Amino acid sequence: MNFRLKNRTVEMDSNKKSMEKLNRYSYLGLMALVTFTFACKKGGDQPSVDDNVLNYEIEIKPPTRNYILGAFYTNFGSGFNANIKEVPSIGKYAYPNALPTTIPASGVNVMTEQINMAKKAKLDYFVFSVRSANLDFNNYRNDSITVNAFLNAPNAKDMKFALSYNLNTASLGISNTIAIETLPARLESFYKDFQRMGADPNSYFKKDNYMKVNGKTLVIINNAQNLNANDCPAVYKEIRRRLSLLGFELYIVGMQDRWSPPQRFYYRFQNCVDAMYEYNMIDTRDYDRYFLFLQNVDQGWKYWKSMLQSWNIEFIPSISPAFNNLITNPASRNPNFLRNDGGLFYKKFCNVAKNNASASGLIFIDSWNNYNLDTQIESTQGYGDLYLDITRQEFKLN
Missing domain, CATH: 1.20.5 (Single alpha-helices involved in coiled-coils or other helix-helix interfaces)
Structure with missing residues (x-):
């Protein structure tokens, strides 16, 4: 059985x-x-290459409005890297003691000449980076020396400027597990860094040529995605309140790291900032993004702009004319965008920016003079005024 x-x-x-x-x-x-x-x-409906969302050309079209152009200004230290191929039209220069000085020293006022060049491009303002005056004073002092070199130039009245606050988690003592509210002394120092920009009689915000957007005082927060707080909207509300008492209504721009969706740190931007931008997209570090780079950026920015509009936040495109990581890292295998096309890449990148600009028409150019990454548009002895001319032609009506 x-x-x-x-x-x-x-x-x-x-x-x-x-x-x-x-x-x-x-x-x-x-x-x-x-x-x-x-x-x-x-x-029939069989798939083809025509169905690929990236299968299109970036068209170069004349501007239909005057865009507002801000270029990031770089203090690249006391020496001019020997690997840099381009020589500035005014000759090599560096920042000994934080002052822009030709190498060898001459009678040329570097900042004066840079302002004259920026006027050729019809740039609206330079963006200067500043660190914490209360938590990193020595570096803040160097930053302020560079800013003051601009302000002391005889033609400074012809050019506006804005500040980008360099948020440093180490100085603030914060991390993903330590919120800034748990460090009340550091939080107070953070608030006072912004108050300092507008409190003193000679403070930067009170300068006639300090940049405003829609009548509001522009301030950028670098690495804003790292501001870990239990209640970010409350922190930003307090910044605005304190500056309002000094007579300033702020237009705050927050930076988020490159190649990341806007929702990644939404709780650090929503109900906090007026605008956002992605940092240095041209440093892709990824060959998948390198091929069809402009189309990848265009599609990404379309999504960013749409998402930010739903949050009542403006999107600011940030572009670069070229990129060469080999200057500071000769062994790098990351992709680069070299200057070998007579400026065609930059022209197309300008048009990607125009396609995705928000109502205020703000565009960031990264950079004015970062020779260490070859992202500068400043005039050189090699390509002359090429990138100044392209900038003007692509973003200004006349």
Whole structure:
């Protein structure tokens, strides 16, 4: 009895496996037939390269408005890197003691000449980076020396400027597990950094040529995605309140790291800032993004702009004319965008920016003079005024 039951069980298991095998082969056969049918079908809805969302050309079109252009100004230290191929039209210069000085020293006022060049491009303002005056004073002092060199130039009145606050998590003592509210002394220092920009009689915000957007005082927060707080909207509300008491209504721009969706740190931007931008997209570090780079950026920015509009936040495109990581890292295998096309890449990048600018028409150019990454548009002895001219032609009506 048991023997027959055992055999019956074995027989049932064997039949079950046979049916499963048959069903599996039948399914595979059906799928093969479907694949063959669609493969042999002419016309219809079969996929093609034309369906790829990145399969289009970036058109170069004349501007239909005057865009507001801000270029990031770089203090690149006390020396001019020997790997840099381009020589500034005014000669090599650096920042010993934070002052822009030609190498060798000459009678040329670097900042004066840079302002004259910026006027050729019809730039509206330079963006200067400043660190915490209360938590990183030595570096803040160097930053302020560079800003004051601009303000002391005889033609400074012809050019506006804005500040980008360099948010440093180490100085603030914050991390993903330490919120700034748990460090009340550091939080107070953070608030006072912004108050300092507008409190003193000679403060930067009170300068006649300090940049405003829609009548509001522009301030940029670098690495804003790292401001870990239990309640970011409350922190930003307090910044605005304190500056309002000094007579300033702020237009705050928050930076988020490159190649990241806006929702990644939404809780650090929503109900906090007036505008956002993505940092230095041209440093892709990824060959998947390098190929069809402009289309990748265009599609990404379309999404960014749409999402930010739903948050009542403006999007600011940030572009670069070129990028060469080999200057500071000769062994790098990351992709680069070299200056070998007479400026065509930059022209197209300008048009990607125009396609995705928000109502205020703000565009960032990264950079004015970062020779260490070859992202500068400043005039050089090699390409002359090429990138100044392209900037003017692509973003200004006349």
